Amino acid sequence: MKINVEEVQHIAKLAKLRFTNEEAEKMAKEFDSILGHFQSMEEVPLEDTKTSSKEEIKTVLRKDEAVIFEDKAKLFRNVKQMRDGYIQVPKIIE
Amino acid sequence: MQIATMTIDEIRVGIREQKFTAQEVVKALFQRIKKVEPEIGGYITLCEEDALQQAIIVDEKIKAGEKLGKLAGVPVAVKDNICTDGIRTTCASKMLEDFIPPYDATVVKKLKAEDAIIIGKTNMDEFAMGSSNENSAFKIVKNPWDTKRVPGGSSGGSAAVVAAGMAPLSLGSDTGGSIRQPAAFCGVVGLKPTYGLVSRFGLIAFASSLDQIGPLTRTVKDCALSLEVLQGNDPMDGTSVKEVKTKSYLDGLEEGVKGYKIGIPKGFLQKGLNEEIAKAIEDSIEKFKELGAIVEEIDLPITDAELSAYYIISSAEASSNLARFDGVRYGYRTEDFQKLDELMEKTRTEAFGGEVKRRIMLGTYALSSGYYDAYYNKAQKLREKIRQQYQEIFKTYDLIITPTTPSLPFLCGEKVNDPMEMYLGDIYTININLAKLPALSMPCGFSKEGLPIGIQLIGGEYTEDKILKAAFALEEELKLSTIIPEGKEEI
Structure with missing residues (x-):
């Protein structure tokens, strides 16, 4: 096995996901096959290859200009709770 | 009106010449949808009332003699990961069920500016992750050619609704083949443009360095016409093209391929390629030779290593992009929680499906301490090598031809329990995203069982015009594109 259940659970913690041990076991097995396949990259000589160079990229940043969003009500379309004109979210600081 | 078989071009000319009205088009189309959709499952949301309202506006413009947009009265289906103002956009996920x-999105704005009519949002693999459309949180899509089979993915709904005569044009997104593979499986034309040619603003991100929006249509001419509308610089997308002049893809579409240099990768007939597909591709290559193209074998290995690089990079970007779905501001939120971690973990665990979780996990793993160099860094290097390889080839060649898929449309449920087996089906399409190149899939034949076969035409950066000319020439030779699934011809 390339990856065990404990490692799966550690990655899950980082990814903010939860798995039962049964699910983690299944995922470890699937990862085994996928990571095994990733070994194929070892066969390609890459010593002389750099990751993509910056000068190739032609895009440039635009000016950061404020634009009025006409219909303010739309911005609150997906809000779960409002209070006194503010968006109310769960407490995020302990 | 035979709406099911009509092309974009026929609809827009018919409306312009007042042979029929936009309202008649929309009504006929919804009749068709009501009949066929229950069997196919291609739509997540339909907007009949809005569409009729839009049609009335187009008809009034015609009556008043006002200038019409290029797509006036043309119904469009939009993949459900492309934002539409006021219309639910779910990514086929429980996470965004009510979003x-x-x-x-800029592409939607552009369509509306040309008087196109949005008729609905199409089904897909959740967050565009998948190759069979079986990862939708709501329902699976069936292949209109054989409803026991998958339509491909992730833009399975977009391909199926065009094939089944439920829209003459749909938008898809392609991160590793998600427009081309379903286009091949459903027998329609699908184009993944050069990275940057079409704005991604409003496309809910899967892997930002690979994602690209493109059209799915019944004919190559319709594809060219749609691309004209969709393309162009957008200040809202920092990666959108700045310097390439807007092209008219219809101009010179009929010029043919005489003198084109076409490269065929030596290894493409490798083990694993379905024999009927190999035969159909060889037949098409012969056609190109007859049409005056110079066809040569080229050294371009299509390897497992590339597939690995694709899955590492796309999953890494996905794990980062999908971190925003945490239950705090919008989207699904779990009911019971005490602390912040619990809110996020429960929200994400309850609302993401299996494949999305698998990719997030894979991406998090590849980026995590100790594995970054072995996986992510190596994959980036490989990506650069692939890009250079293609650049070198396109110094000499106009096009590269390969199959779109190694297999025919498979049965629903056939590969659902083997993620690796599913990933291997993307072998011919992922390189193109890694190299940021344009590629088109079009039907080039049928298997004995009557299943469509797709051929992939790949071009150098921003040479969509060449691809479309070659595709048009092949389509003229083959005369396949108007055939639609048996038993679904009549309204």
């Missing part, structure tokens, strides 16, 4: 965007 109603406050704005239109």
